[in-house]
Structure formats: structure tokens, C-alpha cells
Amino acid sequence: xxxxxxxxxxxxxxxxxxxxxxxxxxxxxxxxxxxxxxxxxxxxxxxxxxxxxxxxxxxxxxxxxxxxxxxxxxxxxxxxxxxxxxxxxxxxxxxxxxxxxxxxxxxxxxxxxxxxxxxxxxxxxxxxxxxxxxxxxxxxxxxxxxxxxxxxxxxxxxxxxxxxxxxxxxxxxxxxxxxxxxxxxxxxxxxxxxxxxxxxxxxxxxxxxxxxxxxxxxxxxxxxxxxxxxxxxxxxxxxxxxxxxxxxxxxxxxxxxxxxxxxxxxxxxxxxxxxxxxxxxxxxxxxxxxxxxxxxxxxxxxxxxxxxxxxxxxxxxxxxxxxxxxxxxxxxxxxxxxxxxxxxxxxxxxxxxxxxxxxxxxxxxxxxxxxxxxxxxxxxxxxxxxxxxxxxxxxxxxxxxxxxxxxxxxxxxxxxxxxxxxxxxxxxxxxxxxxxxxxxxxxxxxxxxxxxxxxxxxxxxxxxxxxxxxxxxxxxxxxxxxxxxxxxxxxxxxxxxxxxxxxxxxxxxxxxxxxxxxxxxxxxxxxxxxxxxxxxxxxxxxxxxxxxxxxxxxxxxxxxxxxxxxxxxxxxxxxxxxxxxxxxxxxxxxxxxxxxxxxxxxxxxxxxxxxxxxxxxxxxxxxxxxxxxxxxxxxxxxxxxxxxxxxxxxxxxxxxxxxxxxxxxxxxxxxxxxxxxxxxxxxxxxxxxxxxxxxxxxxxxxxxxxxxxxxxxxxxxxxxxxxxxxxxxxxxxxxxxxxxxxxxxxxxxxxxxxxxxxxxxxxxxxxxxxxxxxxxxxxxxxxxxxxxxxxxxxxxxxxxxxxxxxxxxxxxxxxxxxxxxxxxxxxxxxxxxxxxxxxxxxxxxxxxxxxxxxxxxxxxxxxxxxxxxxxx
RNA sequence: GCCGGGGUGGCGGAACUGGUAGACGCACUGGACUCAAAAUCCAGCGGUGGCAACACCGUGGGGGUUCGAUUCCCCCCCCCGGCACCA
Numbered sequence: 001x002x003x004x005x006x007x008x009x010x011x012x013x014x015x016x017x018x019x020x021x022x023x024x025x026x027x028x029x030x031x032x033x034x035x036x037x038x039x040x041x042x043x044x045x046x047x048x049x050x051x052x053x054x055x056x057x058x059x060x061x062x063x064x065x066x067x068x069x070x071x072x073x074x075x076x077x078x079x080x081x082x083x084x085x086x087x088x089x090x091x092x093x094x095x096x097x098x099x100x101x102x103x104x105x106x107x108x109x110x111x112x113x114x115x116x117x118x119x120x121x122x123x124x125x126x127x128x129x130x131x132x133x134x135x136x137x138x139x140x141x142x143x144x145x146x147x148x149x150x151x152x153x154x155x156x157x158x159x160x161x162x163x164x165x166x167x168x169x170x171x172x173x174x175x176x177x178x179x180x181x182x183x184x185x186x187x188x189x190x191x192x193x194x195x196x197x198x199x200x201x202x203x204x205x206x207x208x209x210x211x212x213x214x215x216x217x218x219x220x221x222x223x224x225x226x227x228x229x230x231x232x233x234x235x236x237x238x239x240x241x242x243x244x245x246x247x248x249x250x251x252x253x254x255x256x257x258x259x260x261x262x263x264x265x266x267x268x269x270x271x272x273x274x275x276x277x278x279x280x281x282x283x284x285x286x287x288x289x290x291x292x293x294x295x296x297x298x299x300x301x302x303x304x305x306x307x308x309x310x311x312x313x314x315x316x317x318x319x320x321x322x323x324x325x326x327x328x329x330x331x332x333x334x335x336x337x338x339x340x341x342x343x344x345x346x347x348x349x350x351x352x353x354x355x356x357x358x359x360x361x362x363x364x365x366x367x368x369x370x371x372x373x374x375x376x377x378x379x380x381x382x383x384x385x386x387x388x389x390x391x392x393x394x395x396x397x398x399x400x401x402x403x404x405x406x407x408x409x410x411x412x413x414x415x416x417x418x419x420x421x422x423x424x425x426x427x428x429x430x431x432x433x434x435x436x437x438x439x440x441x442x443x444x445x446x447x448x449x450x451x452x453x454x455x456x457x458x459x460x461x462x463x464x465x466x467x468x469x470x471x472x473x474x475x476x477x478x479x480x481x482x483x484x485x486x487x488x489x490x491x492x493x494x495x496x497x498x499x500x501x502x503x504x505x506x507x508x509x510x511x512x513x514x515x516x517x518x519x520x521x522x523x524x525x526x527x528x529x530x531x532x533x534x535x536x537x538x539x540x541x542x543x544x545x546x547x548x549x550x551x552x553x554x555x556x557x558x559x560x561x562x563x564x565x566x567x568x569x570x571x572x573x574x575x576x577x578x579x580x581x582x583x584x585x586x587x588x589x590x591x592x593x594x595x596x597x598x599x600x601x602x603x604x605x606x607x608x609x610x611x612x613x614x615x616x617x618x619x620x621x622x623x624x625x626x627x628x629x630x631x632x633x634x635x636x637x638x639x640x641x642x643x644x645x646x647x648x649x650x651x652x653x654x655x656x657x658x659x660x661x662x663x664x665x666x667x668x669x670x671x672x673x674x675x676x677x678x679x680x681x682x683x684x685x686x687x688x689x690x691x692x693x694x695x696x697x698x699x700x701x702x703x704x705x706x707x708x709x710x711x712x713x714x715x716x717x718x719x720x721x722x723x724x725x726x727x728x729x730x731x732x733x734x735x736x737x738x739x740x741x742x743x744x745x746x747x748x749x750x751x752x753x754x755x756x757x758x759x760x761x762x763x764x765x766x767x768x769x770x771x772x773x774x775x776x777x778x779x780x781x782x783x784x785x786x787x788x789x790x791x792x793x794x795x796x797x798x799x800x801x802x803x804x805x806x807x808x809x810x811x812x813x814x815x816x817x818x819x820x821x822x823x824x825x826x827x828x829x830x831x832x833x834x835x836x837x838x839x840x841x842x843x844x845x846x847x848x849x850x851x852x853x854x855x856x857x858x859x860x861x862x863x864x865x866x867x868x869x870x871x872x
Numbered sequence: 873g874c875c876g877g878g879g880u881g882g883c884g885g886a887a888c889u890g891g892u893a894g895a896c897g898c899a900c901u902g903g904a905c906u907c908a909a910a911a912u913c914c915a916g917c918g919g920u921g922g923c924a925a926c927a928c929c930g931u932g933g934g935g936g937u938u939c940g941a942u943u944c945c946c947c948c949c950c951c952c953g954g955c956a957c958c959a
Binding site: 213214215216217218219221222223225227229253254255256257268308331332333334335338339340342343344345350352353425427543546547605607608609610611612613614661662663664666667668669670672674675677678679681682722725733734736737738739740741744812813814815816818819820821824857858859860862865866868869870 | 874875876877878882883884885886888891892895896897898899900901917938939940941952953954955956957958959
């Protein structure tokens with residue numbers, strides 16, 4: 001055993017031993033309870049970043065802890081290996097994406113192994129392998145049969161940089177989620193998944209997920225966006241230039257406030273609405289207004305403050321219940337993409353309609369009364385929205401009906417006239433999955449002139465993606481690859497063309513967890529093993545997937561369930577969204593007016609005498625630089641830290657320990673080089689202590705310990721109890737600090753070297769190593785073995801705190817006077833309540849409050865904690 | 873605007889179901905060791921006043937409940953994340 005903490009050797013040796021013994025292979029069947037711990041698989045971009053290290057360390061701590069708690073643990077790893085960066089790298093370096101991808105995988109796998117994660121590598125998969133994506137295609141065909149997948153031509157979001165279609169979820173603030181490019185509208189055919197058909201289940205089943213963070217569930221619920229109301233039509237006989245009735249003479253609208261329908265004084269339609277288009281034909285000023293609306297809508301940032309503007313079309317429609325003529329306006333606040341692209345306007349009971357009516361002098365008619373309130377302009381502001389749910393007035397046959405009764409009656413009447421009914425509106429849109437890209441899973445369809453779109457028969461799956469293609473940046477190279485495109489129609493045998501679109505890569509990641517859990521059969525997507533392991537007990541990943549990946553995976557699970565493939569309907573029982581890793585950003589304005597960024601290691605902090613940071617200066621010139629606060633690690637800001645150099649300098653255990661110690665897992669982690677050193681220092685001390693103790697005899701604990709040894713032992717067992725509790729809470733930072741407390745106690749008794757200290761130290765160290773092992777497994781395993789505690793710490797049982805070690809003969813009790821701390825007293829553990837009260841009152845720091853004739857009103861004794869003497 | 877999460881020393885962060893606020897670490901200060909530095913070890917470290925004993929203040933602000941509030945209740949301010957002319 002070496003004296004200096006030899007982290008490089010021990011980490012390598014431990015990793016090789018784990019590899020040789022296949023220590024982390026999950027058992028196919030077991031009497032133990034199962035624990036499926038999954039971290040979101042990485043995209044093989046080239047090398048790991050700190051976010052990966054944090055993500056996988058969290059998963060590994062939980063996996064190793066559950067191993068020791070006696071669970072049959074599955075922790076797999078794989079690669080989300082299709083996607084655009086591979087194509088872009090291919091264009092730049094003139095190598096096929098496959099080569100680039102597999103080289104990255106090889107390097108990153110090595111990195112993951114060098115971090116010592118307890119991964120069952122026998123279940124590794126990459127989504128770009130035909131054995132995997134075959135089942136994308138197979139399930140796609142099943143979905144096609146069930147009508148869950150279908151083809152349509154629709155206006156889509158087009159990312160001009162990636163030259164592909166994006167799903168609604170993938171457009172953020174009008175820009176592509178990956179490229180940040182402004183999204184354009186294009187009309188092209190593609191395949192869609194009917195996720196809206198599952199909207200209600202996806203919403204309802206959020207209640208089955210108590211182990212998910214509230215905010216993720218809220219985000220999903222918002223995204224699904226259910227609104228319950230009435231869809232109905234105003235009638236008209238407006239014809240287009242060819243003489244045909246527009247929309248069959250009906251102007252459809254959707255409302256959640258059908259009870260206010262008798263208060264309609266106008267309708268507003270979106271700029272793109274057919275009625276607007278028609279009215280603009282001989283009204284140049286309306287045409288101009290419509291153009292302005294269309295342009296304005298791009299400026300997302302201004303929307304919230306945008307003035308409500310509109311223009312009369314001169315057209316009228318007929319109210320379905322009152323038969324009154326209602327004017328139609330074009331409003332810049334009406335969205336073509338939501339509902340029907342048209343709204344009924346009830347200025348008396350809707351904030352926007354009110355503002356609009358005031359601006360253009362349109363009539364306002366009150367039809368709802370709330371309590372004794374009477375409607376007035378001034379009072380109105382105070383009680384719109386839900387507060388304005390009252391009873392109907394000025395509404396003929398609906399007068400005096402409450403909200404619900406009115407909606408029901410009105411919906412029924414509209415239904416009788418065949419002009420509307422109750423309806424549920426969703427914000428969620430169907431999931432478009434066609435991508436005009438090369439490096440993805442081919443959509444298994446063949447286009448035949450005679451037979452149309454023909455599914456590829458199951459026995460011809462997978463449709464293999466040619467791996468030797470080098471894209472040149474001008475669209476999808478598959479289009480030009482005749483050996484791929486040209487094929488025979490499976491139905492009639494005539495020459496036909498293969499579909500060249502590939503699937504959205506979110507398809508690949510929507511079910512990988514169930515494949516890991518299976519036996520990797522070549523003739524089945526999943527099997528009975530999948531039902532054994534699923535659902536995932538703990539899923540760990542970034543919050544950025546709160547909607548996209550997590551919603552798609554939930555949808556996909558329900559589809560697989562409905563196809564009878566699996567028996568679960570929610571894939572992830574518990575979800576932990578880890579926080580981001582941030583680092584300091586330093587910059588300086590250059591002479592030319594640009595910004596020069598400084599890496600943190602190029603900067604020295606300036607402190608005052610109290611240790612407070614008062615500034616920073618660059619090492620190269622000693623001149624001040626600005627501290628821009630904390631931000632995510634990025635190349636452009638030069639504040640990234642490479643995990644590889646961290647591992648090389650301090651070792652994997654230090655990297656892992658620091659990641660766990662610096663912040664609770666859900667919070668952002670603020671990088672600090674000196675804190676990393678502090679973590680390394682701690683592990684060095686653990687090693688030194690283990691080294692020193694290895695030459696001390698191991699003996700039985702004596703029946704009676706000195707008070708100093710007893711208190712050290714108590715501290716260790718208390719820290720263990722707390723640490724186990726914190727692990728169950730997934731609060732790893734305090735588990736790490738618990739390990740530090742244990743070591744502090746051990747070093748103290750080592751220094752004092754009282755008789756029998758070795759016995760307490762051996763017990764304490766064996767506890768410390770076990771509690772440390774999920775976080776820093778290499779050092780824990782090495783010392784465990786070196787000190788002869790056992791062969792494999794992973795197979796050691798999680799230690800149980802000994803109650804007897806935690807009891808004290810004497811307690812220090814806090815003594816309060818009127819709730820304020822005034823001193824402490826030592827009390828025997830068997831002391832009666834009365835004797836404690838007497839002792840407390842006798843203290844001089846209590847007596848002095850009784851000098852001015854005040855008396856003791858009451859004494860509260862909290863066992864083992866404090867005494868509060870109430871004086872008055 | 874709506875929804876979710878926060879606000880504690882110079883910093884990261886602790887505090888179990890209301891019970892000694894600041895665990896653990898970082899930074900800083902002083903000391904030991906050293907020719908010296910680094911490393912290591914020891915001590916101190918919320919603020920104000922005081923030689924000290926000690927006193928007062930202190931968990932974003934204000935109020936309340938309680939013997940006792942970082943913790944529970946009400947009002948307000950600020951920060952982060954998400955959603956949003958959603959009809």
C-alpha cells in the first residue's frame with residue numbers, strides 16, 4: 001500500500017477489476033427487488049462535458065447505493081447516435097457520419113469507463129445500428145396500420161439552416177431548437193403521429209407521476225393546453241369571386257365563455273382568414289392592414305405589449321341565436337393557428353374585446369351579472385376573467401342561469417340548429433416526424449406509380465441506411481443515391497422509389513429505455529424482460545427535455561401498450577432533473593469596442609482583508625477584468641472546464657465527489673477550482689487515514705469506551721443515520737459532508753491515541769468507506785480491500801447505525817428565557833423533568849431575570865434539546 | 873398576466889414532523905513547521921458595541937399565530953425557470 005494517495009493507479013486497477021468481473025451486470029431474474037436507474041443517454045458529440053459528468057454521477061450514486069441496499073440494479077448506457085451534428089461534421093471533414101459517430105462513441109465510452117460508473121455495458125446500444133432502428137420502422141408500420149401514423153401535406157416549420165422540418169415542440173420563440181435560425185413556413189407532405197389522440201391520457205396520467213417535479217408536470221400540462229368550451233358558427237351568404245359560398249356559409253369560432261354569447265357585438269378574424277382575404281380584394285387599406293398584421297406577428301417580443309388594432313371588413317354574419325347582424329372585423333390579436341382563426345367578441349366580459357370596442361366605438365352589451373355589481377367602465381377592470389362568472393342577464397331565455405347551466409343550454413340550442421356544440425380544444429398538435437435529412441432512421445415506405453405509398457413488408461426490415469454517404473450540404477444525399485432510391489414495389493413488383501425522408505431523432509430516443517430492459521432479441525422489439533424491468537425507477541436528465549423527449553416517450557409507451565407490447569403505461573416512475581453546471585464569466589471591453597473573454601484560470605481574484613472578493617485582474621497584464629456573473633460553460637465565453645483534464649489532474653473520485661458535494665442535484669452548480677481542490681484534499685486525508693490505520697491491529701470494541709471515543713463513535717453513527725436519510729432524499733451534498741464529519745471525528749481520536757482507539761477507528765472507517773463508496777467508489781473499494789474489510793464493497797451491506805452508540809450519558813441542554821438562548825446546562829440522560837427544571841431555574845443567567853420581582857410562569861422542556869423558562 | 877421554484881455569512885450551501893441559525897467546505901486572518909515558499913497541522917472567522925464577562929441586532933420587507941418561527945398563516949418586494957393576444 002502506497003503512502004501518497006495514488007489515485008491514478010487505484011482508479012485504473014479498480015476499473016479493470018470491475019470490467020473483468022462484470023461486476024455491474026444486471027441479473028435477468030432475482031429474488032431481490034429490481035431497481036432500474038437510467039440517465040438520459042448522450043449524443044456522441046465527441047467528448048463528455050461537465051453536464052454529462054454530473055448527470056451520470058448522480059445516476060451512479062443512486063445505482064451503487066441500491067446495489068448495497070440489496071436491489072437487483074440495472075444501469076445501462078447507450079448512444080443517441082443519429083442527428084445533424086454528424087452530417088455537419090461530415091461536410092466539414094469529408095468523412096461519412098457513421099465513421100465520425102462510431103469514433104466519438106469509442107472515445108466517450110472510454111471516458112465514461114474512466115469515471116468508474118457502475119454500468120452494465122453488455123446492454124450498450126446505439127440508435128444508428130440497424131438492429132435498433134429496425135424496430136423504429138416496425139413500430140411505425142404498426143402505427144400506420146392503426147391510423148396512429150398518417151401522411152398529410154401541411155404548412156410546416158422549416159429550419160433554413162438544417163434544411164429540414166421541425167415539430168411544433170422544436171420551435172422555440174420562432175426559432176429552431178438546435179440552430180436558433182428563424183423558422184420559415186413551407187407546405188410539404190410528411191408523416192405525422194396522432195399524439196393529439198392521446199392528449200387526454202397524457203394530461204390525466206400526469207397525476208400518476210408523484211415522483212416527477214411539479215414544474216415538469218406543469219410545463220407538460222401547459223403544452224398539452226386543454227380548453228373546454230363551445231365551437232359554433234355564425235351564418236352568412238358571402239361568396240368568393242367564383243360565386244362559391246365561403247366555408248359553406250359558416251364562420252366558426254371557439255369560446256370558453258358560451259354563457260356570454262348573447263353579448264356578442266362583433267366578430268374578429270385573423271389576418272389570414274378567408275373572410276379577411278375576400279374583403280381585402282377591393283379594399284386597399286384593408287389589404288395594407290392585413291400585410292402589416294402578417295409582418296408584425298413575427299416580432300414575438302412585442303406581442304405582449306402590442307396594441308390591439310383592427311379594421312372593419314364591411315361584412316356581416318348572422319348570430320345563430322339572436323339572428324342579429326354582426327359586423328366582422330380583422331383583429332391583429334386573433335391567431336390563425338389557434339382555434340378557428342376567428343373569435344366572437346363580447347366587449348362587456350372580455351378584456352381584449354373591451355379594449356378593442358372602446359378603441360373603435362363598438363357597442364358594449366352586458367349579459368352577465370356578478371352579485372350586486374353593475375357594469376361600468378371603471379368597475380369593469382376589477383372584475384373580468386373568472387370573477388365575471390355570474391348569472392345571465394339581458395339574455396332572453398337564458399336569464400338567471402348560472403355559468404354552467406347557461407353553457408349547457410346554449411350548447412344544446414346550437415346543437416339543435418346544427419350550428420355548434422361543446423368541444424375540447426388542444427394546444428398540442430400532431431407530431432410531424434419526417435425529416436429531409438440523411439443521418440436518421442429511414443421511413444419504411446415505397447412510392448409506386450400504380451400502388452401509391454406502399455409500406456415495406458416486415459420481412460424486408462430493416463430498411464438499412466447506407467453508411468458510406470458523405471453529404472455535401474445541399475439537401476438530403478439519399479435523394480441522389482440511386483442504389484437506395486430505386487427499388488421494386490412490394491405489391492406489384494414494378495420499379496418504384498424509396499422514401500428518402502428519415503425519422504425525427506426524437507423517435508429513436510422515445511423507446512430506448514425499453515430496449516435496454518429487454519433481452520435484445522433480433523426477432524422482437526421488446527420481450528418479457530422489459531416488463532420485469534420497466535418502468536424506470538429513477539430517470540435522470542436535464543430540464544431541457546421537460547417537454548420534447550419526456551412527452552414523446554410517454555406517448556410512445558402508451559402506443560406500445562395499446563399494441564400489446566408492454567404492460568406499463570408510464571415509462572418513468574421518478575424523474576430527477578439535474579441543474580446545470582455554471583462557471584464564472586470574465587470579460588473586458590477591447591479598444592475596438594469588442595468583448596474579450598478570459599478563462600477563469602487566466603484571472604486572479606482580488607480580495608479585501610476580510611476575504612471578500614472586490615475585483616479581478618488578468619494574469620497576463622495585471623489589469624482589471626469585469627466579472628460577468630455565472631453562466632453555463634461555453635466555448636465562446638471561454639469558461640468551460642474539460643472533464644478530461646479534471647480527471648487527469650485530480651482523478652475520477654475527486655471529480656465525482658466535487659460534483660456531489662458542491663450543490664444539491666436539482667440546483668445549478670457553481671464551479672470553483674478551489675472547492676475542487678478541497679474535495680481532493682478530503683480524499684487525500686481519507687487515504688492517509690486508511691494508510692495509517694492499515695498498520696494498526698484490528699480488535700473488538702471494548703465494552704466501555706472513554707468519553708472521547710464514545711463521542712467520536714456517536715458522531716459517526718449519527719452521521720451515518722443522517723447520511724442514509726439524505727441518500728433516500730437524494731440530497732447528496734449532505735451525504736458528502738457527512739463523510740467529512742466522520743473523517744474529522746476519526747482524525748481526532750487518532751491524534752488523541754487513547755487506548756482502544758483503533759477499534760473505534762476500524763469500525764468508523766468501515767462505515768465511512770461504505771457511505772463514501774457510491775460517490776467515490778475507487779478509493780472506497782481500494783481501502784476496503786487493503787484494510788481487509790472484504791473483497792468487494794459493492795457487495796457489502798449498507799451499514800445500519802447502532803442505536804446504542806448514539807445514546808449519551810449526559811446531554812447539553814440549551815436554556816432559554818422567554819425563547820431566547822441564555823446558556824446551556826449538562827444533564828444526565830436519566831434526569832427527571834422536575835430536576836431539569838430546577839437546575840435550569842437555578843442558573844445565574846436565569847436568576848438575573850427573576851431579580852425584579854418577576855416570577856416563573858411556565859417551563860417547557862423539550863427532551864434532549866432545550867429548556868425554555870417563561871418569565872413574566 | 874398565469875403557473876412552478878427560490879431569497880440564509882465574503883462564497884457554495886446546512887438546519888429531521890416549529891426547538892441552541894450558519895453543519896460541511898471554500899476564501900480570508902493569525903500561529904506552528906521551514907533559510908524561504910508550497911504542502912501540512914493548530915486556532916479564529918454573521919454584524920455592531922465592549923479589554924472582558926456580556927449585550928443588542930440578524931435567515932428579502934411588514935404583520936400575525938406560538939413559551940419559541942429560516943420553518944406555519946396573511947400582505948408586499950425582488951430573482952430564476954416555463955407558458956401566454958389561447959378566444
